[in-house]
Amino acid sequence: xxxxxxxxxxxxxxxxxxxxxxxxxxxxxxxxxxxxxxxxxxxxxxxxxxxxxxxxxxxxxxxxxxxxxxxxxxxxxxxxxxxxxxxxxxxxxxxxxxxxxxxxxxxxxxxxxxxxxxxxxxxxxxxxxxxxxxxxxxxxxxxxxxxxxxxxxxxxxxxxxxxxxxxxxxxxxxxxxxxxxxxxxxxxxxxxxxxxxxxxxxxxxxxxxxxxxxxxxxxxxxxxxxxxxxxxxxxxxxxxxxxxxxxxxxxxxxxxxxxxxxxxxxxxxxxxxxxxxxxxxxxxxxxxxxxxxxxxxxxxxxxxxxxxxxxxxxxxxxxxxxxxxxxxxxxxxxxxxxxxxxxxxxxxxxxxxxxxxxxxxxxxxxxxxxxxxxxxxxxxxxxxxxxxxxxxxxxxxxxxxxxxxxxxxxxxxxxxxxxxxxxxxxxxxxxxxxxxxxxxxxxxxxxxxxxxxxxxxxxxxxxxxxxxxxxxxxxxxxxxxxxxxx
Amino acid sequence: xxxxxxxxxxxxxxxxxxxxxxxxxxxxxxxxxxxxxxxxxxxxxxxxxxxxxxxxxxxxxxxxxxxxxxxxxxxxxxxxxxxxxxxxxxxxxxxxxxxxxxxxxxxxxxxxxxxxxxxxxxxxxxxxxxxxxxxxxxxxxxxxxxxxxxxxxxxxxxxxxxxxxxxxxxxxxxxxxxxxxxxxxxxxxxxxxxxxxxxxxxxxxxxxxxxxxxxxxxxxxxxxxxxxxxxxxxxxxxxxxxxxxxxxxxxxxxxxx
Numbered sequence: 001x002x003x004x005x006x007x008x009x010x011x012x013x014x015x016x017x018x019x020x021x022x023x024x025x026x027x028x029x030x031x032x033x034x035x036x037x038x039x040x041x042x043x044x045x046x047x048x049x050x051x052x053x054x055x056x057x058x059x060x061x062x063x064x065x066x067x068x069x070x071x072x073x074x075x076x077x078x079x080x081x082x083x084x085x086x087x088x089x090x091x092x093x094x095x096x097x098x099x100x101x102x103x104x105x106x107x108x109x110x111x112x113x114x115x116x117x118x119x120x121x122x123x124x125x126x127x128x129x130x131x132x133x134x135x136x137x138x139x140x141x142x143x144x145x146x147x148x149x150x151x152x153x154x155x156x157x158x159x160x161x162x163x164x165x166x167x168x169x170x171x172x173x174x175x176x177x178x179x180x181x182x183x184x185x186x187x188x189x190x191x192x193x194x195x196x197x198x199x200x201x202x203x204x205x206x207x208x209x210x211x212x213x214x215x216x217x218x219x220x221x222x223x224x225x226x227x228x229x230x231x232x233x234x235x236x237x238x239x240x241x242x243x244x245x246x247x248x249x250x251x252x253x254x255x256x257x258x259x260x261x262x263x264x265x266x267x268x269x270x271x272x273x274x275x276x277x278x279x280x281x282x283x284x285x286x287x288x289x290x291x292x293x294x295x296x297x298x299x300x301x302x303x304x305x306x307x308x309x310x311x312x313x314x315x316x317x318x319x320x321x322x323x324x325x326x327x328x329x330x331x332x333x334x335x336x337x338x339x340x341x342x343x344x345x346x347x348x349x350x351x352x353x354x355x356x357x358x359x360x361x362x363x364x365x366x367x368x369x370x371x372x373x374x375x376x377x378x379x380x381x382x383x384x385x386x387x388x389x390x391x392x393x394x395x396x397x398x399x400x401x402x403x404x405x406x407x408x409x410x411x412x413x414x415x416x417x418x419x420x421x422x423x424x425x426x427x428x429x430x431x432x433x434x435x436x437x438x439x440x441x442x443x444x445x446x447x448x449x450x451x452x453x454x455x456x457x458x459x460x461x462x463x464x465x466x467x468x469x470x471x472x473x474x475x476x477x478x479x480x481x482x483x484x485x486x
Numbered sequence: 487x488x489x490x491x492x493x494x495x496x497x498x499x500x501x502x503x504x505x506x507x508x509x510x511x512x513x514x515x516x517x518x519x520x521x522x523x524x525x526x527x528x529x530x531x532x533x534x535x536x537x538x539x540x541x542x543x544x545x546x547x548x549x550x551x552x553x554x555x556x557x558x559x560x561x562x563x564x565x566x567x568x569x570x571x572x573x574x575x576x577x578x579x580x581x582x583x584x585x586x587x588x589x590x591x592x593x594x595x596x597x598x599x600x601x602x603x604x605x606x607x608x609x610x611x612x613x614x615x616x617x618x619x620x621x622x623x624x625x626x627x628x629x630x631x632x633x634x635x636x637x638x639x640x641x642x643x644x645x646x647x648x649x650x651x652x653x654x655x656x657x658x659x660x661x662x663x664x665x666x667x668x669x670x671x672x673x674x675x676x677x678x679x680x681x682x683x684x685x686x687x688x689x690x691x692x693x694x695x696x697x698x699x700x701x702x703x704x705x706x707x708x709x710x711x712x713x714x715x716x717x718x719x720x721x722x723x724x725x726x727x728x729x730x731x732x733x734x735x736x737x738x739x740x741x742x743x
Binding site for chain 2: 089136140143145146153154155156157158212213216336337338339355356
């Protein structure tokens with residue numbers, strides 16, 4: 001039967017003669033039509049050029065248990081810890097959606113890369129301490145069989161925070177909290193400063209705190225690549241696309257006091273492919289918002305903040321992008337190899353970069369001078385006016401320097417209290433946040449990833465208690481103010 | 487359990503291919519072109535069978551645990567005989583040598599046995615420690631940092647001493663006069679920057695550190711950082727690349743201002 005149909009397809013009748021020749025000539029151009037039909041049939045038989053199913057490898061899968069919006073260090077850390085803490089192995093399907101696989105605007109890779117324990121909030125100190133341990137043992141955590149070990153180029157040189165008269169008392173109480181949590185910080189007077197670091201001008205400094213261990217800076221790109229490599233080897237799926245829509249369902253519940261609350265559940269995430277109108281609806285059970293500077297937009301898409309202001313429904317996620325500049329300069333007579341990451345009382349900071357007397361530094365602008373976060377263009381005037389004068393006053397050698405390059409990156413700035421938002425949203429019940437770290441996200445990413453994974457898998461925080469960082473605090477007005485923000 | 491083989495045309499392609507797809511990413515970490523060619527049977531099996539991969543990961547973890555086990559502190563001895571005796575016992579267990587103040591060097595013999603006489607004088611401080619070639623790591627330094635009167639520390643060719651370990655040495659700043667890090671494969675110039683706490687250091691040996699990117703320049707910077715210390719390292723002219731005839735020409739002609 002197959003042979004017969006093949007023969008028919010090839011334009012011959014059952015007896016092997018050409019079809020058109022049956023009556024010896026045809027007025028309907030039967031030959032032409034038959035050749036077209038022959039071509040069409042030939043194309044879908046095996047061996048032909050036409051494929052019925054197109055290659056869809058660039059699209060995300062249709063179902064995924066967890067969708068992580070954002071593939072920076074925070075999103076990858078959550079993906080890694082979800083796969084590491086899941087029981088049994090391979091139980092959870094995790095998809096990481098990242099809009100830009102070159103990471104050209106991602107805060108992670110544009111970061112200065114410092115890690116410190118000198119915070120004022122105890123939870124922040126614990127997060128940083130664990131992340132330091134993670135980075136120290138990174139080749140045990142992120143080892144992939146047969147791949148070379150990671151080198152994150154860690155400089156364990158410590159942080160030096162300088163405080164003027166006004167800030168000295170706050171600095172001292174902070175150091176007490178840090179020591180309680182296990183950080184190794186020592187307080188120095190101006191004379192001790194001058195003895196230890198002869199290149200510093202201690203005029204105007206009342207007190208300095210110097211972190212001697214567990215602090216330094218490293219290369220964020222290698223951490224990102226290491227996490228990505230390990231996550232991929234553990235079975236995390238990656239996709240390049242933009243989240244444009246959440247499809248959710250609502251249910252009305254009555255609280256014991258009689259109020260009606262609307263609980264939302266996200267069912268589908270629409271991932272749109274770059275430069276195309278195509279999108280893929282991904283059915284999911286849990287969404288993790290780790291979109292960094294753009295988390296506010298993602299939260300709005302999910303319906304966070306759509307309600308009368310002042311209520312829980314109307315509380316938006318207060319995370320917005322803020323542009324920060326980093327400048328790289330060369331100063332041949334500058335501070336030597338022992339230079340820690342220096343943060344001046346005025347807010348300007350700098351650190352050494354490499355062996356060649358290059359320095360990285362910058363300063364956070366005040367609220368009034370906030371640059372427009374529309375793009376990542378660098379304002380060189382800012383260096384001349386706001387960064388160079390305080391640094392030159394503090395380190396006289398910096399009076400002659402030459403700026404080599406500069407770049408700008410975003411802070412995912414939490415306008416409420418400059419600390420991260422971690423954990424589920426009370427109303428959109430399956431959306432978890434891991435964002436809003438306002439400049440110290442990179443150094444807390446490993447610990448926050450573990451905390452979010454614990455929350456997703458076990459329902460509560462098990463190792464570090466991050467309950468003060470839940471979303472509820474925005475509605476209740478409970479600020480967890482971090483004083484040591486650079 | 488066999489991993490799925492390469493898919494047929496008509497199936498939707500499985501686009502999580504495990505370790506294969508990350509080769510491109512690992513270039514950022516280190517180039518590994520030549521490793522692809524010599525693939526042992528175990529590597530081949532690990533690529534195709536999840537169980538073999540899990541087994542290899544388990545063996546890797548066991549190796550790491552072995553090093554941690556070697557570096558465990560001896561709290562019992564510390565409670566009963568004091569920090570000096572505990573530190574000495576730890577070093578001797580690792581295969582290193584210890585010298586107490588006013589005494590001779592104590593070394594374990596070829597079979598790893600050593601005399602426990604030092605437990606009889608718990609108040610005598612340890613003056614010199616030779617932990618060369620031992621498996622001491624970040625946690626193992628706990629036992630060393632309590633030796634407040636340590637004057638000389640040799641950590642030559644220790645495979646697990648890295649930059650983080652150097653940042654822990656600052657409690658010994660008051661007494662340490664001699665430090666040798668020659669031949670440690672994991673120490674780089676970033677860890678050497680932490681040595682500025684050791685202001686009493688008089689002799690520092692940083693020769694033969696393969697992970698230091700620019701040995702000549704690093705030595706100059708370390709010498710500037712520790713002005714009272716004699717730094718033994720590579721010859722700093724090594725990196726300049728001048729031949730003998732060019733050198734003599736250079737000194738002959740005046741340097742333009």
